[in-house]
Amino acid sequence: MKQVSIKKLSWALAVTLIIFSGEVIGGILSNSLALLSDAGHVLTDAFALGLSLIASMVMRKVPDYRATYGYQRIGILAALINGVSLVVIAMFIFVEGYKRFKSPPEINSDVMLAIATAGLIGNLVMAWILGHKHDDLNIKSAWLHVIGDTISSAGVIAAGLIIKFTGWLIVDPIVSGFVGVIIIIGGVRVIKESLWIFLELSPAGFKADEIAKVLSKVPGIINIHDVHIWSIGHGIPAFSAHVQIHDQKISEADCIRKEIEHMLLHLGILHSVIQMECAECDKNGLYCTPKTIDAADHKHQH
CATH class of the missing domain: 3.30.70.1350 (Cation efflux protein, cytoplasmic domain)
Known part of the structure; x- marks a missing residue:
């Protein structure tokens, strides 16, 4: 693992923690589930990036008597945990979204829009820091977290605009469900790739x-x-x-x-x-x- 990847993960983690703090405060003040769902996704981003950072440091160790092949699968384990965390957080979003769909609460769309816009900018910065080409599933899993949150931030902004101009409160749980679907898709993909390696199945493209x-x-x-x-x-x-x-x-x-x-x-x-x-x-x-x-x-x- 190159030192540059560790620096990128460190910077991305710092930006993630700032976004998470802002979205939690904004979600509470605005009473927006979509924003709180996005904050929950950002929390998994922070967890994923932190785990990936630790795994990247361990993976730099040279092979020894404990791991004669090296420590590459530490990164795969981190990716698997990240994938599972994505699916778990999506389940919580669906449950809470169903409750709010039945009884939509009042939402402060102005606060919701301001925080979501800041979150979108922060996620775009993180995506730029991590880049888009990854030979490491560990880094790829962290990048998928960030990309999923970038899309969900855009969804929250759309929900905020609709609520502001139409007063249609039900769009908030609908967008949170959309965010949950995005999270699950990325999580399942990472879980599948990780388990494929752990089960020692034939790599894609090799027969x-x-x-x-x-x-x-x-x-x-x-x-x-x-x-x-x-x-x-x-x-x-x-x-x-x-x-x-x-x-x-x-x-x-x-x-x-x-x-x-x-x-x-x-x-x-x-x-x-x-x-x-x-x-x-x-x-x-x-x-x-x-x-x-x-x-x-x-x-x-x-």
């Missing part, structure tokens, strides 16, 4: 059978099996396989291994483990399931 077919074109390879592809972290795919070749010198076999690694590197896979074999193994399918040794077999072996 084991297609990779095996490409690698089988390397001269000297008889068969490729027991293929696995997963993600160590966001955008860090890893690959392992058994490669059957003819019985030959280690130096010759190593040339084949280097050619395989070169092809994998071209496909975007930086980390690979290749097991070279000169005879068929017990597991000869493309995707192999390890044999389970039951108690009777274990007793027989000993």
